[in-house]
Amino acid sequence: MDPVLALAMFALGLAFGSFLNVCIYRLPRGMSTIAPGSACPQCKAPIRFYDNVPILSWLILRGRCRNCRSWISPRYLVVELLTGLLFLACYQHFGFALATVKYCTLGFLLLGLIFTDAETQLLPDKMTLTGLAFGLVFSLLVPVNDLVSQLLPGMISLPAFSTSWRWLSLLDGLTGAVVGASFIYGAGAIYLRARGVEGMGFGDVKLMAMVGAFLGVRLTIFTIFAGSIAGSLFGVWTLTAVWFKRTHRRMTRNHESGREARRRAWGSANIAMRHFPMPFGVFLGGVAMIALFFGNQFLRWYWRLL
C-alpha cells in the first residue's frame, strides 16, 4: 500500500462524504443536490467554504452553526469519516484497480441509503435506481464473478458473443438484480400478510436490485439472509426493551403487581411494535457493506464446511 495514495484516497473519501451529507438531507426532501450551495438547516445562512472543510469544521465549530449557533447533527461528522475510511479500505482491499472505483461507488451509495433510511425511513430512487444502473455498467468493467456465468454455458449453448467475460459478468449482475428484487418483494408480501402492516417497501426492493447488480446472486442472497437475521434480532431486542420499560413504569406508577404489570406491558409493547417502522434498509445496507469486503471469503469458508 502506497502511503501517499492511501492518504489521497482517505481525503477523496472525506470530500465525497461531505457531498453525501448533502444528498442524505436533500434527496428525501426532493431538493437539488447541486444548487444552491450548502446552508444551515435552521437559519438558512449559506455555509462559507472555510466552514465546509470535512471533519475539521465540525470540530472547530463544535457542531454548531457559526451564524445562529444551532446544533448541527454529528451525523455530518460520522458520514464524512466513514466515507473516508470506506475509500481507504477499498484501496487497501482491492489495490490500485478499477475494482476499487466500483466498490467505492457501491459503498458510497450504501452509506447514503443507510443514513437516509435511519433518518427518514426513505430510500430515494436517485440513490437506488442510479446505483442499479451504475452496478450494471460496472459489471462490464469489473467481473462480478458469480455462479450463473459459470453454470449457464454448460447448460445451454450461448451465442458466440456471450463467451466474452463482459457479457457473462453483465448476466451475473442482471440475475443478481432480479433475484434480489424478487426475494424482497416476496418477503414483503409475506410480512404484510403475517403482521398486517407493511414491513418492506419498494425502496427495499430497489435497494436489493442495486446490491444484486454489483455483487451477483450469491452475495445478494447472503445479504438478504444475514440482513433479516440482524433485523429480527434488533426487533426482538427493541420489543424486550419496550416491554421491560413499560413493566417497570406500571409497577412504580400504577402500583400493579409484577405479574399483572408484565402481562399488560407485553400487550401494549406488541401493539407499539406493530407501528414501529423497522429500518430494514439499514440492516440490508449494513450487511451488503460487509459482504462487499468479506462476502466471498465467508462463502468459500462456508462451502468448505459442507
Ligand SMILES: [Zn+2]
Ligand atoms: Zn444557522
